[in-house]
Amino acid sequence: MKVSLNWLKDYVTVKKSPEEIASVLTSGGLEVKGLESVPSLGDTLLEVEITSNRPDWLSHVGVAREVAALLGIPFKLPSCGSKQLRDRKTAPSVQIRDTGKCPYYTGCVLEGVEFGESPEIIRKRLEAVGLRPINLIVDVTNYVLLEMGQPLHAFDYDLLEGRKIIVRRAAGGEKITAINGDEIVMTAEDLVIADEKKSVAIAGVMGGKHSEVSSSTRNILLESAYFNPASVRRSSKRFNLASDSSYRFERGVDPVGVDLARERAIDLICRYAKRVEKISAVTQCGKNPFRKRVIRFPAELSAGILGVRIPEAKICGSLKALGLGVKRGGKGILSVSVPSFRADLERPVDLVEEVARIHGYDRIPETMPEIRPVAWEGKPLRRVETLLRDVFPGAGFNETVTFSLISEKILEKLGMDLTRMTRVVNPQNKELTLLRPTLFPSLLEVLKGNVYKGSGADLKIFEIANVFGGETSGELPPEEMTCGFALAGLRKNHWLEKARNYTLFDAKGVVEEVLAGLGIGEVLFQNAENDFFEECLTVSSRGESLGLIGRVSKTVRDYYDLPFDAFLGALFLKGLTAQASFERSFRALPKFPAARRDISIVVKETVHAKEIMDLIAAHHPAWIRQVEVADVYRGEKIPKGSKSMMFSIEYRSDDHTLTADEVSKVHEQLIELLKNRTEGSLRS
Amino acid sequence: MSDPSEVYNHQTIKDVLDELERTAVSRIAAAESAEELEKLRLEFLGKKARLSLVLRSLGGVPPEERSGLGQRANLLRRSLEERLKEQSGKLSKVLKPRAFLDLTLPGTRPERGAVHPITRIIAQITDIFEKLNFEWVEGREVETAFYNFTALNIPEDHPSRDSFDTFFTKEGHLLRSQTSTVQIRVMEKRKPPLRIIAPGRVYRPDTVDASHSFMFHQIEGLMVDEKTTFSDLKGMIHVFLRALFGKKTKVRFRPHFFPFTEPSVEVDMSCFICDAKGCSVCGQKGWLEVMGAGSVDPNVFKAVGYDAKAVQGFAFGLGVERIAMLKYGITDIRLFYENDIRFLKQFQ
Structure with a gap:
């Protein structure tokens, strides 16, 4: 994601150089992959890589909050309250038919809106982070998404049949043409935003072409909602259709931000549109899913896990800097309340990581663990x-x-x-x-x-x-x-x-x-x-x-x-x-010398060397200790279909030195035996 | 030469001595080769030599002449021995022209092949950890979603799965996308203390290019004991990287996110090529990203049935190809799997 440094400075007053800011963020876990200076805008862009556990960082406000926490400086939210009067009678009709997939949906109608292009500040910021400005209404929804991390959608209210919003599952096979022109066939698992007759948006993923806001739009329905992350993710995967909205919904948006972002957008539209005749009251359908979470956090735990003792006061300071509420109870137990934008913090160990991050990983000492021996298993x-x-x-x-x-x-x-x-x-x-x-x-x-x-x-x-x-x-x-x-x-x-x-x-x-x-x-x-x-x-x-x-x-x-x-x-x-056996045993070396004799025998091709070797070995097992194939020859003087094989034989006795006569006698017998048994002849 | 049974009379003795005294010394001095000299030695001093016969015949000589002739014969014998030795010494100093041998010809090397650079790096790394008392273990390659995801605290339909794109089989099994699966397999079977190091193949359906492959290798490490801390992890990793890349290696620990560790850390190492000054290998940053690590998340302990309150541990993982590319200066990962013999032989 691209983050504009000028934009960040709306929420946090930081005097450090872009390089210093990048370094602080990176060592805090918000990795800055690159810095790009844009002289034409007088701005610097940070290319940040955001891990999937921190959807709150997917906005300028979120990044600014982290800068403030890491540097220990103040942070302020943008103004989110428009002073304009709301007309109760024109509040839009909204119905949620699947509260599992959409627990909370809010809508507000702006009537008689006359608008052109966005003011320069919005256009420049959108362009800087890589978005093309279209018109004020679309630009404001994009601007607020990048500012607050809450995806919004603006419908042309006049194109919604029955002027109604129904949040329901798609009928299996139901079709919609998305804003990008893709024709999508949906399943009964997909959640859609529909009017009385048809679906007008794939909830949390992309709006439909039909009810898109155009330059002729005069009446607008502004949607701000909380969709179930897994449901958005499954639809997005199913259609291979990802958007800035689906990316944030599937990671979980800040439930409190749903209302804040809508009000922020209304505020911006009222400020920059040529005319807004009437603003309806807000319809809030369903229940905001934010539940206040308090974690019982023994401060001692961080020393046990990290291996370094950080004073309790510093632990409290770090958590507060991150926007968490901290109450010090007795015996070192802290009651930590988690704000709506930090759904990732659930357990004490999650707070240990936060403490370590703010303390600085590099300030945690390096130690060597105590090693208890383990019984060794052979492999x-x-x-x-x-x-x-x-x-x-x-x-x-x-x-x-x-x-x-x-x-x-x-x-x-x-x-x-x-x-x-x-x-x-x-x-x-x-x-x-x-x-x-x-x-x-x-x-x-x-x-x-x-x-x-x-x-x-x-x-x-x-x-x-x-x-x-x-x-x-x-x-x-x-x-x-x-x-x-x-x-x-x-x-x-x-x-x-x-x-x-x-x-x-x-x-x-x-x-x-x-x-x-x-x-x-x-x-x-x-x-x-x-x-x-x-x-x-x-x-x-x-x-x-x-x-x-x-x-x-x-x-x-x-x-x-x-x-x-x-x-x-x-x-x-x-x-x-x-x-396999890796055991070896020693055999006493022979006491008496060996005598070597060779035999060359011509046999048919089909006679196996092993047959002959087995015959030799069995002939006098007490004396014949080794038989090796010394040569196999075919060619001159050997009849076709035959081969000459030479075997080298080692004779040795364990109880005396064999005499030449003794060896010769056994060897002659062996030759006769081989000739008979292999139908072979001796090679002269 | 003489017949050994023959016996000289005293006149013959005198004649023989006269002749030898006159000619033998000069014949020895004239000998030009060791062979010639050996012939002369046999002629003059051998068992069948005339001088030997002279000495044997002395018994038959009248006593008044015996001692004189005896002295002459013995003197002659000693002098001939000396001359032979002397001449032999002279001859050995003369350099004989040797047959020409071209010693620039190459030696006959026993033919040896090489282990693959990936294996080489795995061996280097596992050796270091084995010396630090870690045990080498292996896991499966085809796994269930439980071992690859669920037990590792990666829930279904969660964006954290995006980092682990995975191959699936018809029956819903998968090719492990990380060696962290081995942690679960081992912890299911064994109780702490545990220290394991597990190298192996992993698979992710990435498009193959110079730095990506759909199959690559990882090494997973895990230590679990009662009080293993994050600072122990830092110490262990620094010791390891210094052993692998040299004593000057510095490390940097950055917070990161892995579902199976909390706190999680990404480890950077000072560039060993430029000594952290900035070069093309480290992209002028001075630092190289080398591994991910963290303290084992309590949810992982719960998944394997450990009491998450009673044990602590750390885990780390690194990409073998990345380390091999850094260490050997290889810039295209595809070379590892092409197996060109000319490439493989470089790692002998």
Whole structure:
């Protein structure tokens, strides 16, 4: 909101510079975002940001009151009483049919009004704060709104059928054309101001075009009312129609100000119109909602909450400066009566904040709290997360942060079941509606983006984030912390090493590394089917699903325009955490040396390495301690459809040093066994 | 070289000594490489060397000649040993031309990735608070209106909801628009004393531009005990900001409004770039808005079933992206979510 400094000075005599005033207001909680000097008007404008708890600041009078309180100087209200005689006979007819939505409505008729444009002082002030002057009547309602914070509305009285005001709910589907030209269809929840036949305004939000005051208007009905804040807010939201009026009504206007502002407006019209023949008596329908509130405030409370003792006399002074009534009772209890414009003050703690504000937040000391120890609970999930953030970067993966909301398109294309997923109904981006059930699309988007921008051909990324399940009306959707990762492109080409493409085994390797770090044994990799993948392996341990990895299918690769294979993986933190063991135990180092022997065997392509390794390990469990795949070779001298695999075997006994003969004997037997069991042949 | 089983007669001994005394020293001096020298060492002093045979054969020499020849042989042996050593020393001083190795080639660095700058900042901040005895906790992202609004003293149809524009799901759930939800989740389950620090993703349907995103990260802190005061909040926040931004950091506390705290405060920090003198980062103001905080509103305690008269506490919240942008000099928030590898790698 823009505040004119000249205008403020009507209510408070302040000699400080605009900068000083801005600083005082800002440190009092009324933040001045900017100062704008307007030399043509000899004025300075303050751009203020007003928090939703202080609707009283939405006016020049309100801001002036705060300046006075913060600086400890006097403040005076504008004159609000016109001396003109009121004609009882012409008081307007007003009827309220929904006192919940409109507890209090006042109207006054001004007859035979001749008016032109507003006087210079009103026009200049309106222009300064960004409003276009129209005519005296409209300008006065706007002026009083900005001065007192009370929205007013002026109707052309002759255009109200039956010369009646009925405050009622709209009929469902009832239409009105607002002053701004919008055609609005209302619901039975919306409150309208109507005459005998039709609605003439959306209560508190905007007047109707039909009964708008124009230059030919002679008789005016001036409305000043209190509308229910929530009701105005709902209508304003429903029609996506906000106005200076709705903004103030939905925050709550000063109930006492309803009458003051009306009188102020009548006063201004009488002063500046060319002629006003007759002013009616005021019709006050309903009941002014102001109820005097007295808060029992133990002055001691402020020391307890703030951590600093402010003398009782100073507390009283601060509250009085804010326009609150203070009576000192016994034992440090204050009776604080709250004025009508401070509906936000309800409880003693609200007064503590007021005391602190006036005292100055910066004058409250800084202390360190006493800390009582709390029994520490282990956080295994966090340990797993920490390990993942260690292993993945250690293996060259860069962490990404992608949006949890994704497009459904790829999932749809892959024929996934989208019915049981959670979506947002008011997305910011029409595409991004789905709470992702998997991190894969997001990771693929990152690969795509990096390929497109030419950021490099060696892409390794990971992310730790929630994936979401479907929701039901009673239950929140499940959230599963997941670590997703992707590898694609060319493995880094160092000058000492040959570059090579990533393979599924790079993905498998990093999973193995993670599981080793988490002390998870009995790991099972199993072939599986997955919508995203050409080849897919699931990872589990002791029946607990831990994750999956795979090479993306051609459909997926094409969808993301990837020029190379991509490998994706997901690890489920819940499963990892359940299986993780951070305990370690020591095994005595071997006393006797080991002997290493290799076996190269040519087998059919379809023979699994694991089968052979299991056979080797089982051949002589007491001596065979380790079996590793040393090489897999296809090509010259190897028949088509076969492969040569080399295994490196470690022989070691716990009770003596194995002799070459002992090892050879077992090894020869092993070779024979493998040849028979795998239908393989030895490679010469 | 000689056959080790062979034994010299005394005349041969004399001949061998004569020859060695005449030629050996000059041959050693002429050796040009360590290999050559080693060959000579074997020839002159090895087990199969003629001199060794001479020494072994001395027993058969007539006694009157034995001591003379023995002395000569031993003397010769010692002198050859010395000469070999000397020549070896000389040779080692001569610089051998080495094979050319281009040492300007880069080293083979183990490949390392980086954690995301957001994670990095979260870790820095949570580390500080964990050292101050706060406990790291996580909450849900999809929430009910109770945890996001009602329990936090944000009533329905109230304008205070405007600051928390929110995504809703079909079943009327919502994506949390603030991490303050975690306060409620934790307080429902546990009794004071409580000190928690809760980082996480939050969502607001803002139009994406250089400084807004519909998803971002916040860190929420909460301390509840019997007498935790507003001055404790001030002290704690100052300690935190100094730990994060440096010892010279000054703080300014301004009254503000948050529905879930009373009194509420907006915290400004002296600009660490210009030392509060005014620069482009702080918009010439010298101060940077960094976080919101306040004493926990009694209505929040009531919502979680605490006795609002028996406990006091403070809460604070800050935007991770804002801190990261300030600390790293990033001017466009969208960079965080684009995940350009060249961007990510800068935070190794």
